[in-house]
Amino acid sequence: MSTQPISANQPHFFEDLAELKRQLTVEGELVEARVSRAMQGLDTRDLDALDEVAIGDAEVNALQMAIDDRAFKLLALYQPVAVDLRVIVAAIKINADLERVGDLAVNIAEAARRYLAAGRALPEQKLLPRMAEIAQTMLHDALGAFVTGNLGVAQAVLERDDALDSLREQTFRELVDVISQHPEVVQPALELLSISRHLERVGDHATNVAEDIFFVVAGEDVRHHAGLTRSE
Amino acid sequence: MSTQPISANQPHFFEDLAELKRQLTVEGELVEARVSRAMQGLDTRDLDALDEVAIGDAEVNALQMAIDDRAFKLLALYQPVAVDLRVIVAAIKINADLERVGDLAVNIAEAARRYLAAGRALPEQKLLPRMAEIAQTMLHDALGAFVTGNLGVAQAVLERDDALDSLREQTFRELVDVISQHPEVVQPALELLSISRHLERVGDHATNVAEDIFFVVAGEDVRHHAGLTRSE
Numbered sequence: 200m201s202t203q204p205i206s207a208n209q210p211h212f213f214e215d216l217a218e219l220k221r222q223l224t225v226e227g228e229l230v231e232a233r234v235s236r237a238m239q240g241l242d243t244r245d246l247d248a249l250d251e252v253a254i255g256d257a258e259v260n261a262l263q264m265a266i267d268d269r270a271f272k273l274l275a276l277y278q279p280v281a282v283d284l285r286v287i288v289a290a291i292k293i294n295a296d297l298e299r300v301g302d303l304a305v306n307i308a309e310a311a312r313r314y315l316a317a318g319r320a321l322p323e324q325k326l327l328p329r330m331a332e333i334a335q336t337m338l339h340d341a342l343g344a345f346v347t348g349n350l351g352v353a354q355a356v357l358e359r360d361d362a363l364d365s366l367r368e369q370t371f372r373e374l375v376d377v378i379s380q381h382p383e384v385v386q387p388a389l390e391l392l393s394i395s396r397h398l399e400r401v402g403d404h405a406t407n408v409a410e411d412i413f414f415v416v417a418g419e420d421v422r423h424h425a426g427l428t429r430s431e
Numbered sequence: 432m433s434t435q436p437i438s439a440n441q442p443h444f445f446e447d448l449a450e451l452k453r454q455l456t457v458e459g460e461l462v463e464a465r466v467s468r469a470m471q472g473l474d475t476r477d478l479d480a481l482d483e484v485a486i487g488d489a490e491v492n493a494l495q496m497a498i499d500d501r502a503f504k505l506l507a508l509y510q511p512v513a514v515d516l517r518v519i520v521a522a523i524k525i526n527a528d529l530e531r532v533g534d535l536a537v538n539i540a541e542a543a544r545r546y547l548a549a550g551r552a553l554p555e556q557k558l559l560p561r562m563a564e565i566a567q568t569m570l571h572d573a574l575g576a577f578v579t580g581n582l583g584v585a586q587a588v589l590e591r592d593d594a595l596d597s598l599r600e601q602t603f604r605e606l607v608d609v610i611s612q613h614p615e616v617v618q619p620a621l622e623l624l625s626i627s628r629h630l631e632r633v634g635d636h637a638t639n640v641a642e643d644i645f646f647v648v649a650g651e652d653v654r655h656h657a658g659l660t661r662s663e
Contacts, residue, residue: 271520278510288503288523295524295639375618382614386607389624396628407527 212277219269219290220346226262226297227342231335233259233304234401238331241311241394249315252308259301266294285418289411293345296404300338303397303404310397314390321377321384324391326370330398333363337405345408348416356409363402370395444509451501451522452578458494458529459574463567465491465536466633470563473543473626481547484540491533498526517650521643525577528636532570535629535636542629546622553609553616556623558602562630565595569637577640580648588641595634602627 233252240248270291273279279287337356344352374388374395465484472480502523505511511519569588576584606620606627 271516274506274520275512275516278512280507284503284507288506291520291523292527295527371621375621378610378617379614382611382617385610385614385617389603389607389621392621 212273212279212283215269215273215277216283216286219266219273219287222262222266222269223290223293223297224342224346226259226266226294227338229259229262230297230300230304231338233301234307234331234335234398237304237308237311238328240308241314242328244315246312246315249308249312252304253312256301256305259298263294263298263301267291270294282415282418285415289345289415292411293342293408296407300401300404303401307394307397310390310393314387314394317384317387317390319384319387321387321391324370324373326366326373327391327394327398330363330366330370330395333359333366334398334401334405337363337402338408341405341408341412344412345415348412350413350416353409353412356405360402360406363399367395367399444505444511444515447501447505447509448515448518451498451505451519454494454498454501455522455525455529456574456578458491458498458526459570461491461494462529462532462536463570465533466539466563466567466630469536469540469543470560472540473546474560476547478544478547481540481544484536485544488533488537491530495526495530495533499523502526514647514650517647521577521647524643525574525640528639532633532636535633539626539629542622542625546619546626549616549619549622551616551619553619553623556602556605558598558605559623559626559630562595562598562602562627565591565598566630566633566637569595569634570640573637573640573644576644577647580644582645582648585641585644588637592634592638595631599627599631 233256236248237252239245240252270287273287274284277283337359340352341356343349344356371392374392378385378388465488468480469484471477472484502519505519506516509515569591572584573588575581576588603624606624610617610620
C-alpha cells in the first residue's frame with residue numbers, strides 16, 4: 200500500500216478504500232452466485248430458480264450504485280495520487296464489469312426459461328457447465344487478485360480465457376450439427392448457443408478485471424500488449 | 432462548466448479537459464466508421480474491407496490507452512472536484528465502452544467473412560442495415576450529448592434502445608424461420624444472427640454513454656431508475 204502524504208493525512212482514507220474493495224468482493228460473489236443459480240436452474244429444469252435470477256437483480260444494481268458513489272467520494276474527498284488513485288479508477292471499471300455480469304446472469308436465466316418452454320430437450324450439453332465453471336472461477340480469482348494485488352493470479356486468469364473461447368467454439372459446432380440434423384429444434388438450440396455466448400462474456404469481464412490489476416500494481420497497461428486477443 | 436477553485440488555479444486544466452473530450456470524439460468517430468465499414472463489406476461482399484476491419488484495430492487501441500492516460504493524469508495533477516471530476520470519471524467509462532464497440536466492429540467483420548465464406552446467400556436481411564443505422568446514430572448522438580452536456584439528446588438515445596432490441600428479436604424470428612425451412616444454411620444464418628447481437632450491443636454501449644451524461648450533468652445515477660431495462 201502506498202504512503203503518499205495526501206493519503207497519510209487522511210486517517211479514514213484506508214478504511215474507506217478497504218470498504219470499497221470489500222463491497223466489490225460482495226458484488227462479485229453475488230453475481231457469481233446468480234450465474235451459478237441460472238445454470239443450475241437450467242440443469243435441474245427449475246423454473247422458480249430461473250425466475251428468481253431473471254427478475255432479482257435489484258440487489259446487484261443497488262450495490263453497484265453504492266460502490267460508484269463511494270469511489271467518487273473517495274476521489275473528491277481525499278484526492279489520492281499514484282497507486283491509491285489507480286485502485287479507485289480500477290474499482291470504477293471493475294464495478295461496471297461486475298454489473299454487466301449481473302446482467303448476463305439475467306440473460307442466461309431468460310434464455311434457459313425459453314429453452315425449457317420450447318419443450319424439446321436436446322442431447323445433453325456437457326460443455327455449458329464446464330464453460331460456466333471456468334468463467335466463474337476466472338471471475339472469482341480475478342477479484343481475489345484485485346484485493347491482494349497478486350499479478351500471478353491475474354496472469355493465470357488472462358491465460359484461461361482461451362480455454363473458454365475454445366469451448367464456446369466447440370459448443371457452436373456441436374449445436375450447428377444438432378440443428379442441421381434436427382431443424383425442428385432450431386429455437387431451443389439457439390437458446391443454448393446464446394447461453395454459451397453469455398458465459399464467454401462472463402470470462403471477458405473477468406479478463407477486464409485481471410487487466411486492471413496490472414494497471415493498479417505495475418502502473419502498466421497490458422490490455423493491448425502481450426498478444427492478448429479477445430472477442431466480445 | 433464549473434468554477435471550482437482547484438480548477439481555476441490550474442490554467443491548463445480546461446485545455447486538457449477539452450482535449451480529452453476531443454479525443455473521445457475522435458475515438459467514437461473511428462469505431463462508428465469501423466462498424467459502418469464492416470456492414471458495408473457484408474452488403475457489397477467486399478472481403479478486403481472486412482479484412483481491413485478485422486485486423487485493423489490498433490488505432491482504436493492506441494487511442495484508448497492515450498485517453499485513459501490523459502484522464503488519469505488529469506485526476507492526479509489537478510485533483511478536480513464536482514462536475515469536473517464527474518466528467519473525467521465518465522470519460523474513463525465511455526472510453527471503455529468505445530473500445531468495446533471497436534471490438535464489436537472486429538466481431539462483425541469476422542462473422543461477415545465467415546458468412547460470405549459459407550457461400551450460401553440467404554434471403555436479403557433488410558433488418559441488419561436498419562439495426563446498424565440505429566446503433567451508429569445512437570452512439571454518435573450519445574457522444575455529441577456528452578461533449579455538449581445535452582440531457583435531451585441523451586434521453587432520446589436511451590429511448591431508441593427499445594427499437595433496436597425489437598429489431599434484434601425480429602431478426603431472430605426471421606432467421607429461425609429460414610433455418611427451420613433450410614437447415615442446410617444453419618451456419619451462415621447463425622453468423623447473421625451474431626451480427627444482429629453485435630449491433631444490439633453497440634446500442635447497449637451507446638446507452639451506457641447516455642447514462643453517464645446524466646451522472647455528469649445532473650449528478651444523478653439514472654441507470655437503474657425510470658424503468659430502464661437492458662439486455663446484453
